[in-house]
Amino acid sequence: MSYELSHLRELEAESIFIFREVAAEFERPCLLFSGGKDSIVMLRLAEKAFHPCKLPFPVMHIDTGHNFPEVLEFRDRRLEELGARLVVASVQDAIDTGKVVEETGPRASRNQLQITPLLDAIEEHRFDALFGGARRDEEKARAKERVYSFRDEFGQWDPKNQRPELWNLYNGKLRLGEHIRVFPISNWTELDIWQYIQAEGIEIPSVYFAHQREVFERDGMLLAVSEYITLMDSEEAFTESVRYRTVGDMSCTGAVESDADTVEKIIEEVSATRITERGATRADDRVSEAAMEDRKKVGYF
Amino acid sequence: MRLLDRKKVGYFYWLIRSPRSDPVRLSDRKKVGYLSWHRPKESWVPLVAEILRFATAGSVDDGKSTLIGRMLYDTKTIFQDQLEAVERTSEQMGNEYTNLALLTDGLRAEREQGITIDVAYRYFSTPKRKFIIADTPGHIQYTRNMVTGASTADLAIVLIDVRNGVVEQSRRHAFIASLLRIPHLVLCVNKMDLVDYSQEAFDKVVAEFRDFATKLDIGDLTFIPVSALVGDNVVDRGENMPWYEGTSLLHHLEQVHIASDRNLIDARLPVQYVLRPQSDAYHDYRGYAGTISGGVLKPGDDVVVLPSGFESKIASIETYEGPVEEAFAPMAVSVRLEDDIDISRGDMICRPNNRPHVSQDLDAMVCWMTADAKLEPRLKLGIKHTSRAARVMVKDLQYRLDINSLHRDESSTSLELNEIGRVTLRSTVPLFVDEYRRNRDTGSFVLIDENTNNTVGAGMILGES
Numbered sequence: 001m002s003y004e005l006s007h008l009r010e011l012e013a014e015s016i017f018i019f020r021e022v023a024a025e026f027e028r029p030c031l032l033f034s035g036g037k038d039s040i041v042m043l044r045l046a047e048k049a050f051h052p053c054k055l056p057f058p059v060m061h062i063d064t065g066h067n068f069p070e071v072l073e074f075r076d077r078r079l080e081e082l083g084a085r086l087v088v089a090s091v092q093d094a095i096d097t098g099k100v101v102e103e104t105g106p107r108a109s110r111n112q113l114q115i116t117p118l119l120d121a122i123e124e125h126r127f128d129a130l131f132g133g134a135r136r137d138e139e140k141a142r143a144k145e146r147v148y149s150f151r152d153e154f155g156q157w158d159p160k161n162q163r164p165e166l167w168n169l170y171n172g173k174l175r176l177g178e179h180i181r182v183f184p185i186s187n188w189t190e191l192d193i194w195q196y197i198q199a200e201g202i203e204i205p206s207v208y209f210a211h212q213r214e215v216f217e218r219d220g221m222l223l224a225v226s227e228y229i230t231l232m233d234s235e236e237a238f239t240e241s242v243r244y245r246t247v248g249d250m251s252c253t254g255a256v257e258s259d260a261d262t263v264e265k266i267i268e269e270v271s272a273t274r275i276t277e278r279g280a281t282r283a284d285d286r287v288s289e290a291a292m293e294d295r296k297k298v299g300y301f
Numbered sequence: 302m303r304l305l306d307r308k309k310v311g312y313f314y315w316l317i318r319s320p321r322s323d324p325v326r327l328s329d330r331k332k333v334g335y336l337s338w339h340r341p342k343e344s345w346v347p348l349v350a351e352i353l354r355f356a357t358a359g360s361v362d363d364g365k366s367t368l369i370g371r372m373l374y375d376t377k378t379i380f381q382d383q384l385e386a387v388e389r390t391s392e393q394m395g396n397e398y399t400n401l402a403l404l405t406d407g408l409r410a411e412r413e414q415g416i417t418i419d420v421a422y423r424y425f426s427t428p429k430r431k432f433i434i435a436d437t438p439g440h441i442q443y444t445r446n447m448v449t450g451a452s453t454a455d456l457a458i459v460l461i462d463v464r465n466g467v468v469e470q471s472r473r474h475a476f477i478a479s480l481l482r483i484p485h486l487v488l489c490v491n492k493m494d495l496v497d498y499s500q501e502a503f504d505k506v507v508a509e510f511r512d513f514a515t516k517l518d519i520g521d522l523t524f525i526p527v528s529a530l531v532g533d534n535v536v537d538r539g540e541n542m543p544w545y546e547g548t549s550l551l552h553h554l555e556q557v558h559i560a561s562d563r564n565l566i567d568a569r570l571p572v573q574y575v576l577r578p579q580s581d582a583y584h585d586y587r588g589y590a591g592t593i594s595g596g597v598l599k600p601g602d603d604v605v606v607l608p609s610g611f612e613s614k615i616a617s618i619e620t621y622e623g624p625v626e627e628a629f630a631p632m633a634v635s636v637r638l639e640d641d642i643d644i645s646r647g648d649m650i651c652r653p654n655n656r657p658h659v660s661q662d663l664d665a666m667v668c669w670m671t672a673d674a675k676l677e678p679r680l681k682l683g684i685k686h687t688s689r690a691a692r693v694m695v696k697d698l699q700y701r702l703d704i705n706s707l708h709r710d711e712s713s714t715s716l717e718l719n720e721i722g723r724v725t726l727r728s729t730v731p732l733f734v735d736e737y738r739r740n741r742d743t744g745s746f747v748l749i750d751e752n753t754n755n756t757v758g759a760g761m762i763l764g765e766s
Contacts, residue, residue, distance in 0.1 A: 173754035
């Protein structure tokens with residue numbers, strides 16, 4: 001007799017445990033959903049954790065207004081299937097009401113601008129726990145972040161003052177005005193996510209698969225030509241077979257050259273690749289070695 | 302929009318081997334939608350791997366970062382952009398060689414001060430296993446960090462510089478590994494290249510460590526002579542130590558038998574969440590959701606619910622994929638009972654003839670983790686044990702343990718940051734506990750400061766007091 005779980009089942013069980021723990025101990029949790037593959041896997045895990053009940057929390061999308069149309073369509077259809085409540089916090093609204101100021105120039109991005117509507121929504125809905133799909137293999141600052149990551153009343157993360165996390169005993173004690181970000185898939189890698197998508201037969205937006213797209217090259221990345229981004233003089237648009245490894249704001253998410261048009265081929269590509277997911281596709285992390293840490297400290301995901 | 306085949310995959314097809322004893326054949330795997338077996342150019346994707354969690358302990362100069370860097374590099378886990386970033390930073394900092402420690406030291410303060418602040422988690426895989434490394438720094442807050450990293454580890458690697466032999470810090474690392482009951486300990490005797498790969502030098506360290514280890518409770522102890530810098534015995538055997546008859550470190554990590562480490566005897570299900578859909582399709586449905594902490598539960602099993610003591614039978618064990626025939630740790634399931642009993646979060650489902658201790662008085666080893674306060678008699682704290690939260694009062698500090706000499710200081714009146722001692726506690730409500738040595742899940746707890754809400758203590762239960 002052998003009682004061993006595969007690595008995916010063990011990771012899945014760990015994530016389900018975390019979802020249930022938070023739902024039991026917090027009053028107003030909420031699941032952050034970007035439409036990317038990690039948050040799609042998160043939705044599936046949440047569904048599993050509470051089956052046959054509906055999700056005991058709403059789903060929140062921080063809408064930069066620069067979305068891939070496929071992703072929005074996918075979001076609405078999937079949430080309707082689940083019978084889940086959607087909360088949208090809009091960056092465009094924040095710009096229109098003057099709460100944040102749109103960056104200008106060809107490198108303008110709405111990435112940083114997400115922080116204000118995110119924190120406002122947390123305050124407005126009095127959310128005390130936000131599930132996020134961050135993984136520790138993604139980025140150096142995240143490698144040191146706890147599963148329960150505390151935010152003070154300003155939404156700030158203090159990396160030097162984190163609670164020790166032992167066994168599977170999570171300490172969720174909060175003071176009024178504080179909240180936590182919870183990362184149930186902390187221990188998953190990009191490859192685990194893809195293997196899980198395959199094993200579970202999970203549907204994902206088409207932009208993850210190889211397709212022909214009009215792109216241009218900037219800082220060694222391929223960015224999509226769209227209404228949200230202005231080409232600089234030296235940049236030239238061309239059509240290429242590409243796919244996205246991450247799906248975020250169109251103006252700062254890069255595509256990679258790829259012919260992988262099935263999950264099998266993507267897994268093959270991911271397992272042979274020599275560049276990290278964020279390194280290949282996120283302009284926002286290229287600002288400095290500690291760009292992610294700096295954003296997190298002021299309230300980013 | 303692409304719709305993938307939505308194949309219904311039964312829970313047990315996911316097992317490494319089926320609980321019905323026959324290994325799942327490759328052809329079966331394909332049938333249920335598993336990944337096809339193929340070998341990509343540069344690496345090899347494990348399809349159905351096991352997870353091994355290990356902690357690495359070592360001090361600043363014993364080559365721990367080099368060893369981890371070597372493993373990640375030789376298993377092709379370090380990515381080009383990471384390596385380039387590290388090379389760039391090394392150069393800026395004026396290092397003569399690429400400083401692989403920068404791969405794990407990601408926070409601004411760490412880079413600026415050249416120190417490691419916190420436990421960092423790293424991941425790599427081989428065809429056989431997926432590895433999760435809890436990399437714990439060697440200097441600041443050592444005990445607190447190593448206890449944290451060790452709490453979930455199946456195996457610990459302690460590094461020793463062969464030129465220095467067993468030093469105070471190696472003893473401390475080995476002691477914490479044994480205190481946290483990490484089932485497997487690997488002593489890597491490093492820098493063998495600096496002593497001409499001398500067997501004599503290696504044997505001397507081994508003898509010295511064995512002598513010390515007799516005082517500890519260590520299940521499985523392995524010694525490996527390595528040179529992390531050159532790579533001997535890290536991933537490959539190398540040719541410099543023909544006298545060494547064991548395997549390389551990575552081979553050991555892939556092979557070490559961890560399946561028997563889990564408790565399959567004492568059935569425990571701490572109730573985490575009660576599922577009540579209250580819909581027409583699931584009228585009167587009540588599922589007690591939780592993660593199995595030990596033993597095996599099956600439909601039809603007689604069970605008792607603590608603290609009420611009501612007995613019932615398991616009607617079914619549910620997962621999203623449907624009912625399963627057996628559930629064992631660490632499966633996250635929900636259990637339905639034949640009788641309608643009032644059960645809530647914090648209750649424990651177990652077998653009538655195999656129950657945990659039900660007690661308000663605990664005898665435990667506690668590691669104190671804060672500088673803000675001391676642990677002393679009369680102190681009141683919050684406690685979290687399985688899914689139960691309560692308050693405790695410190696009744697007595699029996700002794701403080703000197704983790705270097707293992708001397709018991711019975712005259713001690715308090716525990717300070719990074720100190721470990723034997724403590725008796727009284728809780729406001731009964732807790733359902735097992736000895737930590739028997740079950741790490743039902744034998745562990747954390748203590749919470751009620752003013753700051755910080756986690757300030759980690760406890761391992763010795764028994765009732």
